[in-house]
Amino acid sequence: MSEEHILVTDGLSKDFLGFTAVDNVTLKVRTGDIHALIGPNGAGKTTVFNLLTKVHQPTRGTMTYDGRDITRAKPAQIARMGMVRSFQISAVFPHMTALENVRVSLQRELGTSFHFWRSEKSLRVLDERAMELLTMVGLERYAETEVHEMAYGRKRALEIATTLAQEPKLMLLDEPTQGMGREDVQRITELIREVAKSRTVLMVEHNLGVVSALCDRITVLQRGAILTEGTYEEVSSDPRVKEAYMGRAA
C-alpha cells in the first residue's frame, strides 16, 4: 500500500506479426492519482490497456502492480489483487437485474461461489451493500430491472458500481464516457471524481474536457510510444501533442 507508484511498466512492448503496436512504454501511475492515457486513433491506448489487464501477453518488458510482478499473471488473478477494469462497450450482465449484477461482483468474497447445493437466498446478506452501491451511482430505482432494458448511460453507471463492489485499489476505465450524451458525461465525470477519492484510476479517454476536469497526470501516446507526460497544462501546451492530433501545420 505504501508504494509511491501503484503500477509501473518497464519497456513494455507488443508486436503483432511484425507490427509494433506498443513500443517500449515505461509508465508510472502514482498511487491516488487519476491518470489518463490519451492519443490519436491507433496510438496503442487500448493495446496498452489490454496488456495491463492480461488480455494480451507483452512481447517484451515487465509490469509491476503494488510491488508485485504481474507480467505473467492471469486475468482473473490480477482482478483478485485489486486491479479491476471496465470495458469500452458497456460490460454488464444483460439478463440479470441491476442488483444481481452488483451482487455477483460482491459474492466472490463469500467463498461460496462453487456451492451448487446452497440456495441463492444465502446471497441476500449482500443485498444491503449492493443497494448502497446502486444508490451511490444513482440507480437505486432500477435494482429489480433487467439490465438489457436500461438506457446506455445507466449501464455505464451500473458497470462502475459493479467494479466498485470489488473494492479495487486500481480502477482501469476504458473510455468511460464514450458514446454518451452531454448530461451522462457530466454524471459519469462526477462519479469518477467521487470514487477516485479513495483509489487510483487509470483511464483511456477521448473526451479532453473530461480529461482536463479530472486527471492529475496525463500520458500521451503516439504510434505505440510515449510522446510526453505531464499535467493537463503541460501536455496541452506541448506543440508535439498538437501536431500529433492535428497533423503538421502546412
Added chain:
Amino acid sequence: MTTKLGYAVALVLLLIAPFFLYPVLLMKFLCFALFACAFNLILGFGGLLSFGHAAFFGGAAYITGHAIKVWGLPTELGLLAGAAAAGIMGLAAGMLAIRRQGIYFAMITLALAQMAYFLFISAPFTGGENGLQGVPRGTLLGMVDLQDNMAMYYFTLAIFLAAFWLIARTVHSPFGQVLRAIRDNEPRAVSLGYDVDRYKLQAFVLSATLAGLAGALKTVVFQLASLTDAHWHMSGEVVLMTLLGGVGTIAGPAVGAGIIVALQNLLASGPLSAWVPVVLGVIFVICVLSFRRGVIGELRAFIQKSF
C-alpha cells in the same frame, strides 16, 4: 406461482401415471427426462454445446450393468458406481474441452465420445454388439423386490425427483449465479476475478454425472446396456429433446423428452414406423423455425406477456 402450480400438477400426474400407462414406458421417459435435464445444465445454463453426452449416458450404463451383474453389487451401489464413473469421464473430457468454445467445444466432445464408443465396441466387458444383457434389477435395501414394475417405477421416480431438485437448486445457487454471469458476459466475469474455466468445468462434471445417473437407471430398468446408449445418435437425440422442450428452462428438457419418447412409442406401432427419424426431423425443423424457445420457453413468454 404459476410455476409452483405446474410442478404440483406434474407431480400428481407422475404419481398416478403407472395406474393408467405402461410403467416401463414411463420409466423410459423418466430416464430420458433426467438425461435431458442434466444435459441442459451445461447447454442451457453453462452455454456450452456438448455433442458427446452419450458417452456419459452409455458409459455409466455399462459400468452399472457390469457392477451389478458381474461384481454382484447391490442395485443402489451399482447406480452410484455408474454415475461416479460418468463424473470421472466428464472430468477428463472437460479438462481437455473446456478451454474451447462453440463449434470447437462441440467437436472435441464429439471426438472424445466417438473414442469412448469404439472402446465400448472392443472392450470385453461390454459384450460388444450384443450388449450387456440380463442385468438383475435386484432389491431396494434388500427389502423391496424391484423386479416388480410398480416398485421399480416409484424407485425411478424418487431418483428422478431428487436429481431434478438438485439441478433446480444448482441453477438457483451461488454457483448458478456465477454460471449465469459467465454465460451472459464471459470477459466481464473474468474481470471480476472469476476463473471461468473452473466454473464451467464444475458444471460440465455435474452434467456428466447426472447424465450418467440417467444411463445407469436405464440399465436397471431395461436390464440391458447396449451400444445404442453410447452411440452419437443418442447425443443428438438429447440435443433435440432439450431444444424442443426449451433450452435454459428447468422443466423444458423433461417435457421435450416426454414428447420424443411418446412420439417414438406411438409411431413405432403404426404405419409410420420406418419413418420415425423423418418425423422427428420435421418436428425439429418446425421447432427451430417457429418456436425457438421450445415448449416451456414459449409458454413462459406467453404467461409473462399476458399477466
